[in-house]
Amino acid sequence: MNVQIILFIVLASVAAITSVAMITRKNPVICAVFLVLNFFSLAGLYLLLNAQFIAVVQVIVYAGAIMVLFLFVLMLLNTETEHKLFADKRAIKFFAILISAFVFVQVAYLIFHGSPSRTLTPDEAASVKAGTIQAIGEQLYTNYIIPFEVAGFLLLAATIGAMVLAKKKFE
Amino acid sequence: MSLIPMEYYLILSAFMFCVGVAGVLIRRNAIVVFMCIELMLNSANLTLVTFSSYLGNSIGQVFVFFVMTVAAAEAAVGLAIIIAIFRNKKTVNIDEINIFKW
Numbered sequence: 401m402n403v404q405i406i407l408f409i410v411l412a413s414v415a416a417i418t419s420v421a422m423i424t425r426k427n428p429v430i431c432a433v434f435l436v437l438n439f440f441s442l443a444g445l446y447l448l449l450n451a452q453f454i455a456v457v458q459v460i461v462y463a464g465a466i467m468v469l470f471l472f473v474l475m476l477l478n479t480e481t482e483h484k485l486f487a488d489k490r491a492i493k494f495f496a497i498l499i500s501a502f503v504f505v506q507v508a509y510l511i512f513h514g515s516p517s518r519t520l521t522p523d524e525a526a527s528v529k530a531g532t533i534q535a536i537g538e539q540l541y542t543n544y545i546i547p548f549e550v551a552g553f554l555l556l557a558a559t560i561g562a563m564v565l566a567k568k569k570f571e
Numbered sequence: 572m573s574l575i576p577m578e579y580y581l582i583l584s585a586f587m588f589c590v591g592v593a594g595v596l597i598r599r600n601a602i603v604v605f606m607c608i609e610l611m612l613n614s615a616n617l618t619l620v621t622f623s624s625y626l627g628n629s630i631g632q633v634f635v636f637f638v639m640t641v642a643a644a645e646a647a648v649g650l651a652i653i654i655a656i657f658r659n660k661k662t663v664n665i666d667e668i669n670i671f672k673w
């Protein structure tokens with residue numbers, strides 16, 4: 401067995417198991433920790449896909465900044481665990497699992513039926529080149545300069561909005 | 572990379588998306604619902620990176636960059652809204668936050 405295949409199996413199973421564990425654990429802090437693990441395994445998968453820049457940004461932005469924000473709010477609000485909420489919602493649970501399983505079966509059927517890898521011939525060199533920060537930066541600062549500026553403006557608006565919303569009184 | 576068929580990544584992504592959907596429907600804690608939405612955004616990112624890598628084209632990864640920007644903004648504003656709601660209602664249970672529901 402090749403080391404790539406072993407790495408893929410390990411990382412993919414970690415991602416799948418932690419995502420399921422995240423929605424089944426009752427304590428929200430444990431959910432957040434499982435989500436961080438999931439983000440790390442996704443970063444590993446991005447590295448397997450030769451997307452080095454996205455892998456690093458995944459660890460810094462998602463596993464670092466966003467999850468710290470989540471854990472901060474979780475511990476600030478000191479929420480009660482959901483023991484009583486989990487017990488009496490059997491119908492909702494049943495239908496939620498039914499709906500998502502149905503969607504998954506449909507999408508999986510379409511993926512294997514369409515089988516995109518038959519029409520695509522992956523080119524390792526082009527893929528490595530596409531994942532470098534140079535290629536992404538070239539796109540960002542030439543063809544995608546206006547979306548890039550809009551993203552910066554969006555972050556500014558979100559910063560101001562978050563401060564205004566979390567403030568105590570408006571006056 | 573070329574040893575692993577592209578479908579495996581897409582199936583993993585679809586699985587994670589469906590787990591996120593189930594989590595949004597099952598969980599009653601607003602913060603955990605937010606985390607499930609992050610999980611769904613991440614599964615979409617995995618699909619974009621997979622296609623970008625197998626096509627040898629970096630535009631998909633540029634799009635992932637924008638998705639991450641929007642996710643960060645969404646997390647900041649969403650958590651601020653949850654803090655504001657908690658200050659008024661003393662709960663983050665989405666069954667009790669129902670003034671817009673009829």
